[in-house]
Amino acid sequence: MRLTEKNWVAIKNNDKSFDNQFWYGVKTTKIFCRPSCPSRLPKKENVEIFASSEAAQAAGFRPCKRCRPLNRPVSNQVWIEEINHVLVEHYPENITLAELAYRVHGSESYLRHVYRELTGLTPQQKLAKIRLEKAKSYLQETDESVGVIAGRVGIPNSAYFIKCFAETYGQTPYQYRLQHA
């Protein structure tokens, strides 16, 4: 469905009277909400409108933990999948815990608590893992400098990148590249 001005105003005002009339998805996070959702307002160009919650799900969107667009609680397991989806899709960006909480529609402290309880990692540790794994494949598959790769995986400070890499894998990015060339 097309995003009309009426829809947009309803979303902006968290207007409860539009609940069950339409649902909206946020393309960058693939999460969908009721119009009344109290989550921070997404960018207008990222909003997609659905006539039913089924249509939103069919389009690959997952329910928001906060406004529960399926009329039932979102399990922590599903929420973890949403969080991981954001991390995997957006790891090159500067994703702070606050930014992540905003994108997956939860509070920072609750997010960190649930994530660690279910995965044994903090979201930041998971993000670092994704970034370093990606760096490994860049080191193996490209000729790009370590500094460029560091920036590409979202750790623009290359000295810090080298330190994290060495701490995690027991060798520097240079050694890793030599070994896997």
Ligand SMILES: [Zn+2]
């Ligand atoms: Zn929501």
